Structure formats: structure tokens, C-alpha cells
Amino acid sequence: MLAYFGKSLFLAGLVLLLLGAAPDTFCQVATQKYLPGQIAAIKTDAQVLELIRPFGWEFEEAVLGDSAVAAYRPYRSTRFAVRGSQTWFKADFDHNGLPDLLVLARRRNIPFLFCVLDKGDKFQIERNFANGVRRRRHPVARVVHRNSQDLLEYADFAGRVPGGQERLRNRRSMLLAYVSGGFVEYNAHPIQRQVKEVTYESSSFYQRTTHTSIIVKGDSIKFWQRYTERSDSTQVTQIEHKRLLLPAQRQQLIQLLSYLNYSTLKGTYGSYSINHSTHVRLTIENDSGAKKQIDDINGVGTWGLRQLYILLHELGRP
Structure with missing residues (x-):
């Protein structure tokens, strides 16, 4: 069993x-x-x-x-x-x-x-x-x-x-x-970061089209996702959920972003789209209002970015 x-x-x-x-x-x-x-x-x-x-x-x-x-x-x-x-x-x-x-x-x-x-x-x-x-x-x-x-x-x-x-x-x-x-x-010298807002948007296309949005602002997280069946565009499933993050959960996210030194990451990963991959757009804003934008064409830019995407999904799902 x-x-x-x-x-x-x-x-x-x-x-x-x-x-x-x-x-x-x-x-x-x-x-x-x-x-x-x-x-x-x-x-x-x-x-x-x-x-x-x-x-x-x-x-x-x-x-x-x-x-x-x-x-x-x-x-x-x-x-x-x-x-x-x-x-x-x-x-x-x-x-x-x-x-x-x-x-x-x-x-x-x-x-x-x-x-x-x-x-x-x-x-x-x-x-x-x-x-x-x-x-x-x-x-x-x-x-x-x-x-x-x-x-x-x-x-x-x-x-x-x-x-x-x-x-x-x-x-x-x-x-x-x-x-x-x-x-x-591995990062031998991570820098502690203060993060105001994180916005994750992704889209993928296979037997159905999937659009996902996850926004972390302060101690709240909003998760939105929509599925559309490619064989019948009238079949649409939409999920929306918003809740507060526990202090330990927010700390886990800040720890990862700090460890990645996100401001030093490249602005674009991938030069062309591969079939059945997930296109990710990521925006990270610090307390001073400065923004870091990353376009990850196939969703596999770095190991650290992939772990960030996984964590955001874990924190955002109902």
C-alpha cells in the first residue's frame, strides 16, 4: 500500500x-x-x-x-x-x-x-x-x-x-x-535585506493554460491562479486567496531573499522559450522603493530562484 x-x-x-x-x-x-x-x-x-x-x-x-x-x-x-x-x-x-x-x-x-x-x-x-x-x-x-x-x-x-x-x-x-x-x-557572505513587496507572475501552456500571481506585501500574501482548458476556452477555473503570513513564514522568505543577494541577480534568464516550461516575471521592492525585476523565461534561472518560486507557492496556497 x-x-x-x-x-x-x-x-x-x-x-x-x-x-x-x-x-x-x-x-x-x-x-x-x-x-x-x-x-x-x-x-x-x-x-x-x-x-x-x-x-x-x-x-x-x-x-x-x-x-x-x-x-x-x-x-x-x-x-x-x-x-x-x-x-x-x-x-x-x-x-x-x-x-x-x-x-x-x-x-x-x-x-x-x-x-x-x-x-x-x-x-x-x-x-x-x-x-x-x-x-x-x-x-x-x-x-x-x-x-x-x-x-x-x-x-x-x-x-x-x-x-x-x-x-x-x-x-x-x-x-x-x-x-x-x-x-x-552557496553564498559565503549573504547580506541582510529589507523587503517591502514581492510580486511573482507566471504563465505556462500545455494541455491547459495556467496563469499565476502571488503578491507578498508587508505581512500579507495574495494568491491568484486561473486555468483555461485549451480544448475548450469556456472551461475556466479560478482560485483567489489572501491571508496573513506568520512571523516565521515571513522570516523564512526574507532569509532566502537575503541569502540570494537578489539585487545582484541578472535581469533576464534564458534566451528562448522551451516547450512546456513556465515563464516567470519577478519584481522585488525594498524599503527605499528600489525595484529588482527578473524575467525568467523558463522558470529555471538559478537554483535559488527555483527555491524562491517553490516557497512562494507553498506560502500562498490555501
Whole structure:
């Protein structure tokens, strides 16, 4: 039953992504019973598998140990090389004093990379590493330490060229920190910002057209969304909701915006629109009235921006 539910949860998230109802994300809350200290007590592959099996059908197929190492051979001569047969590692990514887990597994013949975060009352799975629009592949990651923080260094390769030879090319790597609910580009010197208003507008087109507007002003947030079926333009669904943000929620948003140093971000991301992607327009106004405007053509400008979009949706939805 848990495996079926996990598969249904994954498929539901994929449908929402394709329809443009939510930003690109592979983060989910695990469905099995939370056991305090379970990650801290892990010492063997078998205990890792016991933890992850109930997460869903993909996790049931996960392989660890020597059999998983083969999936990461492209990195054997790099700093990402897997030494020995252990393919899971503990770290406190979310800085709550509880150990989390980085898992380099194999599913079928490909890398299966994810983190399991111990949130103190539930397990949260983070898989938001591969950017589906750009079709990156062969992901890998390792735990690194900077300024007394546990960070994630991630790497992958460019996707296959249609009709081209099967080879790995254009490797990229980046250092990521867990901030406000997700992994974003590490910033060693974030600057505290004061934000007056944030306006998020997005549009996507697939089997239906979706327009979304989220406005944060002071301690209030307004969420508006309209769906129009492309096969019948008379079928329109509209949602509108306004409420107050809790102090902790507003602080979470300010923390992320400050960490991103939003005023230094580019004004435009993406040079052309990719099918089934979400076009985002973002405006951030500080206390002095200065505005930062960002046009993110495919909604995947940076890891930090994607996490900002996810957070705004989480805060704004009824």
C-alpha cells in the first residue's frame, strides 16, 4: 500500500509539473511513520534500505554498496569518486542538530541521488538536483564543510545530443546550501535585506493554460491562479486567496531573499522559450522603493530562484 501511495505521489507531482501548476521540484514528505533518531542510528546498508523502502516504488528498486558504485564510474578520477563501497553519508544540511542522509544509490543502470532530511517530526526527501528542462544527467554529490556548515557539492553532465554519439560532456559542479526549505547556490557572505513587496507572475501552456500571481506585501500574501482548458476556452477555473503570513513564514522568505543577494541577480534568464516550461516575471521592492525585476523565461534561472518560486507557492496556497 505504501509503495502504491509513493508511486501515486510521484506521478501526481509529475502531472502538476507538466501542467504548470507548480514550480519544478522533486521534494516530498515521506509517508511512513517517523522514528526519532533513525538516521542517527544507521550503520549499515541494510538500515538505509529499511529507511528508504517505504518512500515509493523507485526507492524499492534502489541498490547500494559495490553494485551502486558502478553508476558513478565517470567520476572515478575526480574529487567526487566513491571511495570503497559505502554510498551513503551523514551530514546536518538543514542545521537543526539532527543528522541527515546523502544517498548515492543506483536504480536499474543509472545513478539515483537523493537526500533524506530529518526535520524532527518527519522525513523529507530532496531530489531537486536534476534540471529537467536542460536534461542534465549522471548526477553525483558529496558532503563538504565550509564555515562550520555541512554543504552539498553537486555535479552532473549535459544531456544526450539527439542523433549524436553516446558520450558524457560539459560537466558542471556547484556548491549548495540548504536554505528556507531547499538547496540553493552557496553564498559565503549573504547580506541582510529589507523587503517591502514581492510580486511573482507566471504563465505556462500545455494541455491547459495556467496563469499565476502571488503578491507578498508587508505581512500579507495574495494568491491568484486561473486555468483555461485549451480544448475548450469556456472551461475556466479560478482560485483567489489572501491571508496573513506568520512571523516565521515571513522570516523564512526574507532569509532566502537575503541569502540570494537578489539585487545582484541578472535581469533576464534564458534566451528562448522551451516547450512546456513556465515563464516567470519577478519584481522585488525594498524599503527605499528600489525595484529588482527578473524575467525568467523558463522558470529555471538559478537554483535559488527555483527555491524562491517553490516557497512562494507553498506560502500562498490555501
